[in-house]
Amino acid sequence: MRIRVGSRRSKLALTQTGLIADRLRALGHEVKIVEIVTEGDTNRASLSQLGGTGVFATAIRNALRDNRIDLTVHSLKDLPTAPAGGLTIAAIPPREDARDVLVARDGLTLGELPQGAVVGTGSPRRVAQLAALGLGLTFRDIRGNVDSRIGLVRSGEVDAVVLARAGLARLGRLDEVTEAIDPLQMLPAPGQGALALEIRADDAALHDVIQQLDDPDTRAAVAAERAVLARLEAGCSAPLGALAEVSEDVDGGLEISLRAFVGRTDGSFDLRRSKTGPFEDAERLGHDVAQLLLDDGAAEAFASSDSPPDPAPGGHLPRGADPVTDNHPPAPRSVNT
Template sequence: MRIGSRRSTLALTQTGLIADRLRTLGHQVEIVEIVTEGDTNRASLSQLGGTGIFATAIRNALHDGRIDLTVHSLKDLPTAPADGLTVAAIPQREDPRDVLVARDGLTLGELPVDSVVGTGAPRRAAQLAALGLGLRTRDIRGNVDSRVELVRRGVVDAVVLARAGMSRLGRLDEVTEVIDPLQVLPAPGQGALALEIRTADTQLHEALHVLDHPDTRAAVTAERAVLARLEAGCAAPLGALAEISEDLDGRLEVSLRAFVGRLDGSFELRRSMTGPLDKAERIGHDLAQQLLDDGALEAFAPSDHPPEPPPGGHLPTDANPVTDIHHQRRGA
């Protein structure tokens, strides 16, 4: 099997984990490194359009027959199906929560007012602003090393990252707080990997089926259904998390929570819904519709509090290109 992977350390680590499992099952595996637009274009994710920038080049390699399989971070995979391609397996996911890496071992609640938190995700920025802690967010790009280095150099006071990535890289000892989803919901599909192949490769599909984790697939299906429904308009900061549990009769059910809001924290909606495991996609669509019915389109409206110029200008030229957004307390 030729497995396509981005060249980042995290991507290669994730691909290596799947490759090792396949080798244990008796398969011969080769990892093929592929450069994507998200690796070469250092503009803000919001400017690049977000979804697809990490997946397109790898999907093209699948279509062209240069690789047989690819391992995506599911949160980076567009919700629209790709012609001729199938997600053959979604292994059991890592803890999907976000984490904080902050100076002096601080937590979110301990960061002083006007502390600068680096993140490339509008979802995180909007939820941090909605907490009303008086934090400022700075739009950053780059791998885990470069982001954590910004904290070490004092360029920012903290960065927010995915716990799953830190775990896979063996760097959980650098985490100063695992952020409660009640404060910041993760991205739909965060912590999960998607093994994508050509639809026609039925033999390969069978071989990968053993890696599929049904509960994880149901959870991320519900989360991504919310995303798919709300992407019908302009992309808004969105977080979603589904958890699988048993009801009083011992039947499995999906409990889904979602957030949508403005970058400046002036508007937010948080809603939840629960239903049968086999209705995961429907639950996601229904929750998205509830968000829309309750005014989610307000998240797309122009902010009453436009971004202020960044204090001190941009990051140094040897760091990632950035755009700064000054988030104020709600109602300020």
């Protein structure tokens, strides 16, 4: 089969797309990568000013609908939770390590940064969790690719930057990391480290091909995380983090443990809740954890934040819809013994 894969022009996007293209070629398919420019690539305003969720996805999704490409590879954390009309996520491959990492001057860790150290990040989620640690850090809103962000550290403009470990791993740049941040200190964005392979919903032949790359554990985990996002009607610029992990229960079956965070960017509010539930009920687990957060003041935290959440384009998911894709919810699977 000949497959046209759409990608943003950034080095990371092309690298991620190339990884999937190589897997498809190994399955015997002919793959062509088509580069597409998005608003997030051309507008250098902060993500919260741009509206956060979807700024990287809209142009590529339009290319899918217009039949200019057949497949696109998204960073799942950048996708709105609302279903995209006419499209479906056919596969979510095995996830990279979802943690955030620090790249700091002089090899410093978070605890070694001095009072008043400047940390660069464009993420209110990261700012809120770092501020809550009470380390006396200051923050600078930054945009740009991996090179430009790390370049701010090398030039001395900031003392450190926080990035997703997954991106650096895919680029082969983990040697520049000075600390992998424990999720107990900083929960990642919902879906961080995972890729979403999206196609037209009516392309049954391609769906059968792409579905071979799907990982049920990753799909279930990100479904739980994104259900928190959907239930709280928050976008990727909200100070919200979530991480789900799949493990065996005492009876040898599968369960999901989910942790979530809501905070304020000034560090004055830091709310964390967690719960464990059945593997096959990932979305329900996400809704339950979101309700725990709401019961304990999450809505007030958003309302008082100086960087409020943006509703996902198209609104939040209707109750019962899958937060990853409304066409192909996660299916139970057995554990290999």
